[in-house]
Structures are given as C-alpha cells and as structure tokens.
Amino acid sequence: MIRLSKVKTDPVENLKRHAEAIGEAVKQAIKPDRITVEYPRERRRYPECFRGFIVFDKEKCISCFRCAQICPANAIQMEYFDKAYPGIDYAKCIFCHFCVDSCPTGALNTSKVHDVAFKSMDEMRLSARQITRVPEIVREEKQTVEYYVDRNVWKLVRRRELDRLEVPPKPVKVRERKAACTEPESCLGCRLCANVCPQNAIKVEKCEVSIGEEVTGTGCVLQIQTDLCTGCGLCVRQCPMQILTLEEVGE
Amino acid sequence: MMDVVSYLYETFSSNMMDIPLIAPIVDFLTKIPLINFIVALILWKPFFAVIIMPGLGVMTLYLLYIVWYERKLTARVQWRVGPLEVARPIRGAIQTLADGIRYFFQEAIVHREAHRPYYVQLPILAFIPVLLPIMFIPAGSAVGIYTPYSIQLTVTFIALIPITIVAIGWASNSRFAYIGSVREAFMYFAYEVPFIIAVISMIFLYSSGDAYVAVEKQSAIPGALLNPIAFVVYIIAMLMATSRLPFEIPEADQEIAFGPFVEYSGILFGLVMVLAYEKLYIMTLLFTILFLGGWSGPYCPLLGDLNGPLWMFIKTIVVISILVIVRSIYARYRLDQALRIGWTSMLALSIAALVVGGVIGVWLS
Amino acid sequence: MAREWQFALPEKKHEKKYFGNLKAEVIDAGLCCHCAACASVCPVNGITAGDAPIDFPNWIKECVDCGACIKVCPRWDYTPKSGLGEYIEVTAARSKRFVGQDGAMVTEFTASALEMGLIERAIFVARDSNWRTRIVTIRTPEQLYDRKITGTKYSYADVLPALKDAVLKSEAVGFVGTPCMVTAVRKMQQAFKKFERVKLAIGLFCTENFYHHDLYNFLLEKANADLRNAIKTDIKKGKFIVEMKDGSRVRIPVKDFEEIIPSGCKVCQDFAAVDSDVSVGSVGSANGFSTVMVRTEVAKSILEYIREKDYAEFQEPKLEVVQKLCDHKIKIHPWPPEK
Numbered sequence: 001m002i003r004l005s006k007v008k009t010d011p012v013e014n015l016k017r018h019a020e021a022i023g024e025a026v027k028q029a030i031k032p033d034r035i036t037v038e039y040p041r042e043r044r045r046y047p048e049c050f051r052g053f054i055v056f057d058k059e060k061c062i063s064c065f066r067c068a069q070i071c072p073a074n075a076i077q078m079e080y081f082d083k084a085y086p087g088i089d090y091a092k093c094i095f096c097h098f099c100v101d102s103c104p105t106g107a108l109n110t111s112k113v114h115d116v117a118f119k120s121m122d123e124m125r126l127s128a129r130q131i132t133r134v135p136e137i138v139r140e141e142k143q144t145v146e147y148y149v150d151r152n153v154w155k156l157v158r159r160r161e162l163d164r165l166e167v168p169p170k171p172v173k174v175r176e177r178k179a180a181c182t183e184p185e186s187c188l189g190c191r192l193c194a195n196v197c198p199q200n201a202i203k204v205e206k207c208e209v210s211i212g213e214e215v216t217g218t219g220c221v222l223q224i225q226t227d228l229c230t231g232c233g234l235c236v237r238q239c240p241m242q243i244l245t246l247e248e249v250g251e
Numbered sequence: 252m253m254d255v256v257s258y259l260y261e262t263f264s265s266n267m268m269d270i271p272l273i274a275p276i277v278d279f280l281t282k283i284p285l286i287n288f289i290v291a292l293i294l295w296k297p298f299f300a301v302i303i304m305p306g307l308g309v310m311t312l313y314l315l316y317i318v319w320y321e322r323k324l325t326a327r328v329q330w331r332v333g334p335l336e337v338a339r340p341i342r343g344a345i346q347t348l349a350d351g352i353r354y355f356f357q358e359a360i361v362h363r364e365a366h367r368p369y370y371v372q373l374p375i376l377a378f379i380p381v382l383l384p385i386m387f388i389p390a391g392s393a394v395g396i397y398t399p400y401s402i403q404l405t406v407t408f409i410a411l412i413p414i415t416i417v418a419i420g421w422a423s424n425s426r427f428a429y430i431g432s433v434r435e436a437f438m439y440f441a442y443e444v445p446f447i448i449a450v451i452s453m454i455f456l457y458s459s460g461d462a463y464v465a466v467e468k469q470s471a472i473p474g475a476l477l478n479p480i481a482f483v484v485y486i487i488a489m490l491m492a493t494s495r496l497p498f499e500i501p502e503a504d505q506e507i508a509f510g511p512f513v514e515y516s517g518i519l520f521g522l523v524m525v526l527a528y529e530k531l532y533i534m535t536l537l538f539t540i541l542f543l544g545g546w547s548g549p550y551c552p553l554l555g556d557l558n559g560p561l562w563m564f565i566k567t568i569v570v571i572s573i574l575v576i577v578r579s580i581y582a583r584y585r586l587d588q589a590l591r592i593g594w595t596s597m598l599a600l601s602i603a604a605l606v607v608g609g610v611i612g613v614w615l616s
Numbered sequence: 617m618a619r620e621w622q623f624a625l626p627e628k629k630h631e632k633k634y635f636g637n638l639k640a641e642v643i644d645a646g647l648c649c650h651c652a653a654c655a656s657v658c659p660v661n662g663i664t665a666g667d668a669p670i671d672f673p674n675w676i677k678e679c680v681d682c683g684a685c686i687k688v689c690p691r692w693d694y695t696p697k698s699g700l701g702e703y704i705e706v707t708a709a710r711s712k713r714f715v716g717q718d719g720a721m722v723t724e725f726t727a728s729a730l731e732m733g734l735i736e737r738a739i740f741v742a743r744d745s746n747w748r749t750r751i752v753t754i755r756t757p758e759q760l761y762d763r764k765i766t767g768t769k770y771s772y773a774d775v776l777p778a779l780k781d782a783v784l785k786s787e788a789v790g791f792v793g794t795p796c797m798v799t800a801v802r803k804m805q806q807a808f809k810k811f812e813r814v815k816l817a818i819g820l821f822c823t824e825n826f827y828h829h830d831l832y833n834f835l836l837e838k839a840n841a842d843l844r845n846a847i848k849t850d851i852k853k854g855k856f857i858v859e860m861k862d863g864s865r866v867r868i869p870v871k872d873f874e875e876i877i878p879s880g881c882k883v884c885q886d887f888a889a890v891d892s893d894v895s896v897g898s899v900g901s902a903n904g905f906s907t908v909m910v911r912t913e914v915a916k917s918i919l920e921y922i923r924e925k926d927y928a929e930f931q932e933p934k935l936e937v938v939q940k941l942c943d944h945k946i947k948i949h950p951w952p953p954e955k
Contacts, residue, residue: 025328025580032327154330184621185809190659190682207622219624226619240659241810242784247617 035154037145045144045163046112051097053113054088056131057169060107061085063198064232067099067108077125083198085128091121104231106172112165113137134166177231177246179224186241189220193235193244201228202235256288263291268299268393268556296556300393304560305567306385310532313568314525318347321575328579351521359517362425369422374515374522377415380408381529388536389462391546391559399461405537406450409492412530413439416501419523420511431510435501437586438491441593446488448601449481452608453541458616466545468615474542477611481604482542484597489538491589493531495574497581498589502527506583531571539566626686634683635663635675638692643670646879647691650772650825651793653800654685656780657808665774667748667828687807690799696883696951697799699942700935701890705910705919708901708933712926716766717850718898719906722792722818723766724928725894727757728918729816735790737782738816740765741773747843748828749773753782768820770849771828776800783813790816794825795889796880802891816914819889821897821907821938823851823945824881826873834876841866852898883953887945888938894918900938907933 037044046052063084068076075092076099078084086099086108100108111134118124144162148155179201181187194202203223226249236244270277277294281287292298300306319334323343326333334346361367384405386395398404413435420432456478457465465474475482491498502510512523539545540563548562584592630637642648652665660680663672672679686692710719714727726738738754742765749769752759760766775793779801782789791814793801798819804811835841841858843849848859851870858866889895894915900907910916922928 021580022576025576028328028330029324029576029579033330034327034332035330036332038332178619180617180619181621182617183809184618184623186811187621187623188657188659188682188684188808189623189625190680190684192659192680217624217627219622221620221622223620241808243810245617 033154035147035156040140042143042145042158043141043162045146045159046114048167049110050112050114050167051095051110053111053116053134054093054095054097054100054131055109055111055134055166056086056128057107057109058085058128058132060105062105062107062230062232063234064104064230065234066102066104070098070102072096072098079128081128087125087127088131089125090116090118091124104172105174106169109167109169111167112163175231176249177233178226178229178249179231179233179235179244180247181222181224181243182245183241183243186243187222188241190240191220191222192238192240194222196234196238197229198232198234199228199230201225201230260288260291263288263295263298266296267291267294268296270294270557271555272553272557296393297395300390300560301385301395304393304557305388305390305536305563306395307382309560309564310385310529313532313564313571314528315345315347316568317528317571317575318350319344320572321578322346324572324575325579328576354518354521357517357520359515359519362514364424365514366422366424369418370514371519373415373419373422374519374526377412377419377526378522378529380411380415381526381533384408384533384536388533388540389546389559390563392556393560399459401462402450402454402460402465402537402541405533406447409530409534409537410443410447412526413443413492416511416526423511423514425514427508427513428511431501431513434586435494435511437590438494438498438500441590442488442491442597445484445593445597445601446492448598449484449488449604450537450541452478452481452601452604455605455608456612456615458612462540462545465540466547469544470547473544477615478604478608480600480607484601484604485538485542487592487597489531489534490574490577491593492534493527495527495531496578497584499583500586500589503583531574532567535567535570536563538570539563543570626683633675633679633681634686635672635679638685638689639672639675642689642691647694647883649691649794649796649880649884650878651690651797651800652772652774652776653688653690653797653804655774656776657684657688657804659684665772665777667772684807688800688804690796690803691880691883694883694951696885696949697795697890698885698887698946699890700888700909700939701895701911703895703909703911704913704916706933706935707908707910707919708905708931709908709922709928710905710931711928714760714766715763717768717848717906718904719901719928720766721896721906721908721928722820723760724922725816725818725896725908725915725918726754726790726792727760728921728925728927729790730754730757732918732921734914734918735788735815736786737789739775739778739782739789739791741769741775741792743767743769745844747771747832747846747849751775751778753778767848768850770851771826771831776804779814780811783810787813788815789813790818792818792820794822795819795886795891796884798889798892799886816918817892819892819895821888821895821899821941822884823870823887823941824873824877824884826876827878830876834873835866835868838872839866839868850898882949883951885946885949885951887942897938899941900934900936902931905931907938909938 061083065078065084067086068078073092073094075089076086077089079087097110100110113134116135116137141162143158143160146157146159148157191204194204201224203225205221205223207219207221208217231246233246236246277290280290293303302308323333334343337343337346337349361370387398387401387404389397389401416435417432420428420435453465453474454460456474457468459465494500494502502512512520515523543566546559546563548558550558554561628634628637630640632640638654648670650665650670652670654670655663655665659682660678662675662678663670663685708719709721711721711724714720714723716723726740729735730738736755740752740754742750742752742762744750747769749771751774752765754760775791775797779789779791798817801811801814801817805814832843835843835858841860843858845861846858847861850857850859854870856868856870856873860866888909893912895909895911896906898906908919910919
C-alpha cells in the first residue's frame, strides 16, 4: 500500500496566504482590473502585422501560381481572365498568410479586417475582382482598446479614435529572375514550356537544322524573350526533362 | 358564514403588525369593508412573517438578487464583466428574471431511463424541508408558529434536505447523477455531525432552544464573540451544506457535470437551481439568530414592528454577500480532503465549541 | 545558359502526328519490341506499356507532336544488329556473395559498380509472388541479397520509364535490360544529352521475351505448372525449365512456345546485346557460372575491381557456343521477315 506523506503545512503561513487571497479579492471587487473588450462597441487596436482579410493588387500579379500551390487549406483557386488571378474561398481560408509570404511581387497583402459576415456559403467564394479592396462593412465601434502589459500588471487604455483598417503594403524585394535553358541538347522539342507561359514569352519558330553548310533536316527554334518573361517559373516546373531554370539577372 | 368571516377578521386585526410609516393608509383602508379584510390578512403577524418577510416574498427578491450579484461579483474578481446585455442601462440586473422566464418556457425533458414519478415530483418534494423552517423562525414579534424549540426544529429540517438531493440523483438513473448522489451522501456525513454539535453548543450557551431567548442573551455581546469556535464551524458547515466553493463537491461542473441534477431541464431545473440558494437562506437565518444578534439593531421609530424583520433581512443579505466573495477566491477541495476536514478538524473544533459553550452558558445564567 | 536553342524534328512517313507515324510503322507493322523507350520520353506521359502492347489512347488529341518517341525507337528505320559484337574480354564467372540465375554476375557487376561509386542508382527488375515483374531501384549492395530481385523473370518490365525518372534525380545511373532496351538507350543517349547520365548498361543474352499473362496461362494449360508455386525459371539447352516449391521440375521444349512469342521478338537478331557495356548470360559456361563479355572500359574497370576484391571465381568460357547461338538467332529471325 502506498502511503502519501501528509504535506507539511505551516498554519501561520496558511493564514497569511488566506488573508492575502481575501485581500486581493476584495481589492478586485472594489476596483477591478478588467480586461474585457466590449466588442462590437469598441475594438482592439491591431498591430500592422495583423493577419486579416487578404487584399489583392492586380497590377503586380505575374500568374506564377505560387499562392495557390502553397495554400495549406486549398482555399485559392486561380481564375482565368487575361492572365490567371487568384480567387480566395473564405470558407476554407485559415488566415495563415502563406500566400502573402510566398508572393514574389507583393501582389497579395494583409489588412486589419477580420470580421466579415456572409449570408451564404456560396458568397464566401470571393473572386479575384472582389478582393482588390477591403470589404465595406457597417461598423459600430466608437473607440479602440489597447493592452499594456508590464509583467503581472495589465492595463487597458481606451481611446476615442479609430485606426485605419487598410494596411499600406510592405515593399517586397523583387528579385529579377528570367528563364533560361541549362541543357539545350536534351530538349525533347515538346514545346510544353511555350504552351504554359502566361506571358507567351517563349516563341517557337520553324527552321532548318544544318551542320555547317549542309541542311540536314527540319526543326524548330525556341526563344525565351527576356523582356516578356516575369520569372514566374511555370515553364521550369513543366519541362519533362527538367532543363529549364530561373537565372538571376543582376541589378 | 358571516360569523366565520367576522371571527377571522377579529383574529387578524388583533395580531396586526404596527408600522407607523404606513399607519395612515392602513387606517384609511380599514374603513372600506372588503379591503380591510385583505389588509388585516396581509398585516397579520404570522402571515406577514411567513409570506412576506422574512418568508417567501422576500425570499423571491433575494433569489432575484443573489444570482445576479454572485455572477457579477465573481466576474469582477476574475477580471470579467458578467451578465450585461439583458438590461444594459442597469448593468444586467434583471438577468435572473430573464433566466426564470426562460426556464418556464423551456421543454422539461424526462428521459426514458428516469423513474418518472420521482423524477418529476422530487424537486417539489425537496422544497418541503427547505420551506418549513420559515414557519418557526421568528423575526422580531412576527413569527409563524411560536415554539420554544424553534432552533432544534430548524436544524432537523435542514438535516432532511440532503436525503431529497440523493433521491433526486437516484431518480435520474444516470451515471453522473449517481456519482453526484454518492458524493452528496459523503458530504452529508462530513458536515452534519459538526454542524449539529455547533448548534447544540450554542443552545448550551443560551440554555434554551428558543430564538427569543437567544436574541435576548445577545443584547450585550453577539454570539460570534461569545463562542467564536462555533462561529467558524458553522460557517464551514454552511459552505459544505449548500455545496458552495470550496466545497462544491456534489455539483462540481468540471468534474461531474453538475452532479445529481445533470438530467434536469426546463422548469424542473429552475426548481433545483434555487434549492441550494434557499437552503443557504434558511441556514443564514439561523446563523443570524445564533451569532449575529438576530433582529436586534438600531431602532427606527417610523418602522415600528417592521424593524425586526428588516434588520434580520439586512444581516442575512450581508452574510450571504460575504460568502459570495469566498466563492470567488477558493478552489475546490477533493472529496477525501473534505471528509478529512469534517471528521478531524471540524469535529475537534465543534467539541471544543461544545465545551466553551457549556462554560459560557453557565457563566451567562 | 541559352535563351535560344534548336531542336530537330525527324521526318514523318505519314501525314499524322508523330505517334500516328510510330503506330503505323512500328506497332501495327508488328516490329515493336516493347522496350518502352517511347513511353519513357513522352513529355505528356501518354504512351502506356505494362503487360499489354504499347499504345497511346486518344493520341489524336493528346499527342503534342514532338517526335521524341520516333527519335528513340530502335525499330524505326530498322536494321537489325547481330553477332558477337566488339568485346575487350570474355570470361565465365560465379559470384561468391550473391545468388542469382546462374553465376549472379549481373548482380555482382551492379553491386561492385555501386561500391566503386560509378553509379548511384541501378534499375533492377524484381518479381512478386505471381511472378509479375516489378521495378526496384537499387541504392546499396545489401538490397541485392533478396532472391526475389535477382534472377531472370522472362516477362516484359517497364525498365526504361523508371530509368528516365532515375536520370532526372541522379547523376550516375545503371540498369539491366534485354538487347533491344540497350539499343534504345544508346539511341536516347544520342538524341538527348541527359541520358549520358546512364553510366552502366548491362545487357542480357536474349532469344525472346513474353507477356506475363501469356506465359502464365501457357504454363498452366500446357504443363499444369502454376507460376505461383515456382521458385526458379530457366531456359537451358532448348528447354524451358520451371522448378516448383515441392522440388519437382517441369520441362517444356522452347519450340512449343512459338505461339506466345510476340511479333517484335521474331525480327530481332541481336543475341549477345552488342550495344551494352557488358553482356551476361548462361550460354557458354558451366552450370552455376555466367558468361561475361566485357565491351567497354567502364565494364573493364568493374571487372578489375571484382578480381581485386575476389568477389567471384573465374573459369574459361566456351565462346563457340555463344557464336553458335548468335548464328542460330540470325537464321530463325530473318530480316526482312518472310511473308
């Protein structure tokens, strides 16, 4: 049988602790340190890096599909207009902002909106046109609340002003990269790279293959036009012999 | 027929409460033939004591107040806000009323395995030992039935309540209810003996079980100072009896999913919820009589006979409000720890209280 | 890094897409040897191989008309290879550490090449309990002690598609194949530079191969031999021998297999895998020994390594027997085939 030894309690110490506890409770009962935010009459002041509703800038998008590939919830579907633009399904989005992080040109950005309401599940699938701006919501908040924490002391500060919900986009260090072929002798001639390029930057032209002066047969010339290439990397992924790569073009 | 009515009217008006504040209105109303009967009935002392103050009417008010107050105070101590939205300008004060109305309209589900007659009737039956002591507990000159054994009777009825709670858990025929009932039975053993011994020690002290004698003997020093040990024992027994934290063992929310009352919903749930609060009210009434000087307090000439009940009520409310703070501070004891406290510390203290009570009782008389 | 490059397009013989040409000239003409080289290079992975004839379902819509399949097909513009081929050395050997078909020299060469660091991966053919073929990638010599991996299987296996995947993942790859597969790989290495990563091509002595379902049903009907109970299959002295679990042996003359030999094998004259780095087979050496014909410097270095580490014992081969079988194959498979 296991005997648990009785915990040594010091009655004086106990009494002191009891008194302390009761004193603390009475103090809180009189002047409480409340930390409740009375939403929706006021809202918490969110930091600039808050992960909220995702805002899309059409001009910067190069249709590289990275956001759709990295989304862990499969919430992004690319929609085909002139190029392919991402549409976000907010029924699935978990606001992890992997897509914002992975966008090479900074076309996707965050905002401070986190409480959009929809009336049906179909409405939650937002197309690329609908996420270019922060959604218009009727808001009731009249003040913001901010927490200041200093070790054990929590202090709430209430202010009458409201902070802006749009966050200015952070400048992205855009690395210029262009596609190039590492091993032209292995090219199958399948032209899948030319088909998949969203900018149509790879040109296919018929030519005559010759060794020296002699014409030995027919063939084609593939040319990557660097001024059109945005470095999205879709051709690199597509090549069945894996001979394309992205090369950094120095500043 | 008229003889009966006039006989009744004679009985009523001979024993009316004398409140100078509303005396002119009463005088005026006595002249109107039918209404004077009703007024005489209302102001008849036994009726007043049992139905209005400190009886059922005031108890309902107390219930409306205590639930809201407890939730608000606990929330304040826990850095929260508590119920707020029901009537926002008065910070949610009528939350209990809203809850009560909701319980009236909610479906009271009686599940298939329950023993249907007991399940439905027991919450009502459980109110008998809770409400009967009101007839005996006096408040000033207003008393339901005068008896020199009022304290003993009250203790007897209080001792009957846990049996009904165990029966409620048993009738529910569910494993949580069963465990809750077993815990309630254990707690019953833990606190009952020290509680009874503490009350007996006070009876020794006052050398009588009559509430009037007890209050009279406390005119100089309140009972709490005369026998502080019994005071402490009674408070702890009160916490155990009404399953309030830190002894909320039969009804522990996080452990046993509300114990014996887990299967109740609708108006039956409303009834069992107020059961614990009403038991607390009765025990606090007894506490006030034994330790705090009962209905004695500064005399206000305007109120006349209403003094006694009013002061009793105020003291009761103050004591209960203090117990609510205790609830918000302490964590829950384990069952074996609570039993150990009941049978070692509390028993020893109560026997010491008995000795002290005996000594001081001899000295007082 | 080029931004502009050319690729050649082979000449079409019909006015169709390139797979249509391949189908008309090779598959429907009965020349296809099922080496699956076309399936391995097809950029849309449309060409299917497996235990059925080579096909590209829906090629009319889905073929991208690149011509890669024609560039690598050994039966396109076919002139058969034959004879003993060029060799540096011939020997008969038996591995001391592995158990295979005869001397386990294919296994030994692969293991030694892995140990020498000449190759990183090797494509091997294993079998399941039904004797169906399965491709395995060998990375360490320890994997080759599994008796289900070593030994001859006598049915088609998709070695070349697995070879292409391995070539994209690793810089030095080796494989084992029939003579038609080895010829196809040489064509692939000429057409596309990436296949020069295939550093070791081991060829087998081969007269014909079979579809697995044909072989299984033939053995079951003609000799009541269920391949599921077999532990070894062998062809010796013109007889197909199946050794069963209970110790019994079933012997069927190879001539009886005429009805299930695929048409592509009936035009092949290459017995000794003349395009390989080293050819291995049972013909020309004693029981339990394999004839090894070393043809290139790479294979010679491996043989030196084996000799140095004493991984095998050596004997004198009988090259005349091999020559006799080469001539026999030319005789029974004339080109162009008689109608």
